[in-house]
Amino acid sequence: MGPNLLLPSDFSFNLSLVVDIFMIVVLFFYNIFAILMTRQVKLLNRSFKTDAAPLLLFFAIVHLFLSLLVLLIAIINLL
Amino acid sequence: MLKTLVRSFIKNPEKAGFEGEDNDENILYIFRRAGITNVPWLISSLFLFLLPVFFNTFILEVNSGGHFSISAGTIFVINLFWYIFSSGYMFERFLNWFFNVYIITNKRIVDMDFNALLHRKISEAPLRNIEDITYSVTGTIQTLFDFGDINIQTAAEQRELEFEYISNPGKVQDILSDLVSAKRRSYGS
Numbered sequence: 670m671g672p673n674l675l676l677p678s679d680f681s682f683n684l685s686l687v688v689d690i691f692m693i694v695v696l697f698f699y700n701i702f703a704i705l706m707t708r709q710v711k712l713l714n715r716s717f718k719t720d721a722a723p724l725l726l727f728f729a730i731v732h733l734f735l736s737l738l739v740l741l742i743a744i745i746n747l748l
Numbered sequence: 749m750l751k752t753l754v755r756s757f758i759k760n761p762e763k764a765g766f767e768g769e770d771n772d773e774n775i776l777y778i779f780r781r782a783g784i785t786n787v788p789w790l791i792s793s794l795f796l797f798l799l800p801v802f803f804n805t806f807i808l809e810v811n812s813g814g815h816f817s818i819s820a821g822t823i824f825v826i827n828l829f830w831y832i833f834s835s836g837y838m839f840e841r842f843l844n845w846f847f848n849v850y851i852i853t854n855k856r857i858v859d860m861d862f863n864a865l866l867h868r869k870i871s872e873a874p875l876r877n878i879e880d881i882t883y884s885v886t887g888t889i890q891t892l893f894d895f896g897d898i899n900i901q902t903a904a905e906q907r908e909l910e911f912e913y914i915s916n917p918g919k920v921q922d923i924l925s926d927l928v929s930a931k932r933r934s935y936g937s
Contacts, residue, residue: 684810685819692825699833702865706840709865713847716870717860719766721752727845732836739828746821 689747696740703729703736753846756780756915766851766858767810767870767936776927779920780911780929781845784897800827840865850911854926859909869879871909873902875931881924883917898926 710729714722751758757763758778765775804823811817836911847887851858857878861869878900885896890913898921914920 680822681933684817685822685850688822688826692822696829699829699836700880703836705865706836706843710843713843713862713868716767716868717847717849717851718763718787719752720763721846724753725846728839732839735832739825739832742828743825746819746825 686747689743693743693747696736696743700733700736700740703733706710707733754783755921756783760796766771766860769853770855773853773855775851775853777816777923779850779852779911779914781848782893782915784893784895785913786845787840789838793834793838796837797831800830803830842917852924853887854927857909857924859911873900873909875928877903878924878928879903881921883914884920885917898924901931 707726707729711724714726752761752764753893756779759776761775761778764778769775804827807818807823847860848861849858849860851860856872856874859871861867861871863869880901882896882899882901883896885891885894890896894917895913895914895915896917898914898917900909900911901907902909911917911920
């Protein structure tokens with residue numbers, strides 16, 4: 670890799686903190702989406718009843734749980 | 749259950765019902781958009797799942813440059829989020845296909861539209877009020893895979909219902925016409 674003419678040779682910046690905070694904000698809003706999706710699956714299962722209803726609700730709940738888990742991991746990673 | 753999950757044409761479905769169904773009402777057919785209409789989002793999903801491979805390569809380049817650094821924990825969180833997001837996208841697209849249904853009962857037709865996470869619309873029309881059924885197949889893809897739209901004109905409050913991207917629309921039109929004729933005969937007798 671050639672010399673970087675824009676930055677001093679001793680310049681360094683830890684992007685992790687910025688990215689961590691950004692990811693926590695994004696994950697927070699994504700969890701809201703996951704909650705809405707779970708709620709919507711419940712309502713749709715009520716509107717249109719099928720034998721696949723429990724499976725779809727299960728996937729929605731697992732998705733919500735994993736979203737919360739990733740948010741928790743992001744917070745722990747920041748700390 | 750697998751048939752319920754993947755089929756776009758179900759005759760005499762078992763264990764199916766809908767809100768507002770009468771006690772003496774039987775579901776005769778359930779239609780959904782043709783399975784081929786799911787190909788675009790399946791391809792998008794494959795791309796989404798493969799994207800972290802390129803992203804991680806890019807991050808390695810950034811970290812090796814010496815001026816900027818992203819910790820391994822942060823990279824891990826980003827990857828986890830991306831896979832959760834991709835899974836959520838796939839699930840939402842599948843729900844969009846699964847719950848956009850057209851239900852034909854012995855009394856009426858019901859059109860359930862689920863277009864976005866926060867938008868639902870349910871329309872219905874009695875069979876006896878159906879006046880005209882027209883289908884159209886437009887373009888190369890629809891002709892190749894034999895799917896199209898069915899427009900149903902009614903004398904009900906809901907003047908027009910549209911079944912979009914239905915497989916074998918000619919056969920569905922025929923089924924509907926026969927049901928409407930039978931209903932009119934039973935009312936006439």
